[in-house]
Amino acid sequence: MLCDDSAAARTIMSRMLATDPDIKVVARATDGGDALAQLTAMPVAERPQVVLLDLEMPRMDGMTALPLLLKAAPQTAIIVASALSQRGATATMAALRAGAVDYVPKPSAAAGGMNGGQFQAELVAKVKGWARMRRPASRAAPTAAPRYVLAARPAVIAGKPRAIAIGSSTGGPQALASLVAKLDRPLGMPVVVVQHMPAGFTTLLADHLNRIGTLPCSEAKDGEKLLPGRLYLAPGDRHLLIKDVGGSLVSQLGDGPPENFCRPAVDPMLRSLVAACQGRLLVAILTGMGSDGLAGCRSVTGAGGAVLAQDEASSVVWGMPGAVAKAGIASAILSVEDIASRILVAGADGKRT
Template structure:
């Protein structure tokens, strides 16, 4: 069992400035401790393997572009040396960086943090710090070995507007006309787990908003296309949203849906960010409530903040069904937690069970 205490982090970046800034950011949270800093992948591997097993980092923050040994070369070696360590890669905000990030996720990294360029103001922004801290703590919790029941403290009560085991009435028994998914921090892995389980034809399109920069969503769509049986693509202006296909909102564009002569059609918007995000979940859901007249099934997955809460209120008010990912399987229980605590979730489920509900609702006409 891992001893209690701050999350232990090994920070690997060839830039001394980046190491210093990220170290200071992490030090603002008493639940995190940077125990080692490395200048390249080989240095990180040497430091990690020299540590006693009980003192090794729970999280490695790994830059991908470094001299001598880069992050992609180091990644499998670090995972072999410490299989339970969560590796979060730091990626440049570029097409090349996006491609490297997706390759790293396929190779075993759990997540990524986009590292803004110096031209964009460096990595000193508050949003970057919040995301960095949330991902480090969230993934450390997800990778922590289970505590034996005899030693496990009683969990604190969960403040939700209804019992966790209960389920709200589902509303209309009609097949949903669209299935909508919203996700953020930890979302790429949650989406991959969900999409891999959607292994039967669906009678409705699946429309996804994942908080991601431009360039990254194109490659995420390709990543999901390889994993599941549903064809997946980044949505384009004027796309007819066809049943049995998955459409991902492009980075830096709101994805809205309109009914045009009985056909659901994608519209991309440059409106202001909502909940500090573009794409955002709320505008997608508002448009879908109107286009589908409430015939919706919505799943809110892991993520920081409360994007999707207002939209889910509108969905529930129109008779649609809302599923929220449970806290145990969420890297950050912000977005799904907000929906759960508001009492508007039809059910609070693991990703695996959410996939089952989607299949049941979309494949054979049953509603959750």
């Protein structure tokens, strides 16, 4: 279901989604009240698996409609669409806290509007990914047994890891929230995170994660000394690099060109960490499109570090973790909860990962 007061937006998104034969737009609504009326009138078996919900609409806006839609159809995944602005970022994070599963930022006219290929790829991937996650087992298509090769043996980091690094993209905010909520004990090293997100959104994501877990979380600052037991999130539109300065890990924010079409990107962070930590590094690659992090993970394992990949079943999009898994450089392929458990073990004693 598409819910947007703009007829142009509904038309553009309908056309984009129609390019994928697995997606069918079953309803279009002009505001939250219209969406709620249409949803509740549908037989339960025919309700959409995903609702794309605009946040700024007349009559009934998205934030007002969100809890009502969730109550009426708790198994439906709601992805909110918001303006690519600070106001839009604030509304988006409020929606995620209220039960939306994900978001798509609507590009401004100055940025090319909604006609860009990147927006379409993200839109299609999130709709398909969350539909798969919410599909009842009886309706799920049978899948072949996964084919990937684990590292020949569980990697053992030589000494306690100096840092934990996490990379994520599509579906990442929810995965990060689940992971951070499980990190309920002190860690003996800093945790650095790259989540593909626009500027402005990462500030609010850091605040969101800070409220969820017991470990303090903030956006990384240029020249900041990284402290054990804290989470540092790469700011939107800045690469996060880590350097060893006099025996301490220090963050450096960079304006270098995007890598894997992303800034921040996972690969430059991992390259810098390999040099700063001399291989004493544990990496977790979570849900996301593409293969950002693959090259960096090769460097990590080559230097003696260890890599964990999120499993396909719990990933909205098994692109980034799938690339690492299929390359045979992951020492384990796990759910988010099990990745958190491995991080806690590594953070406590630095032994087998």
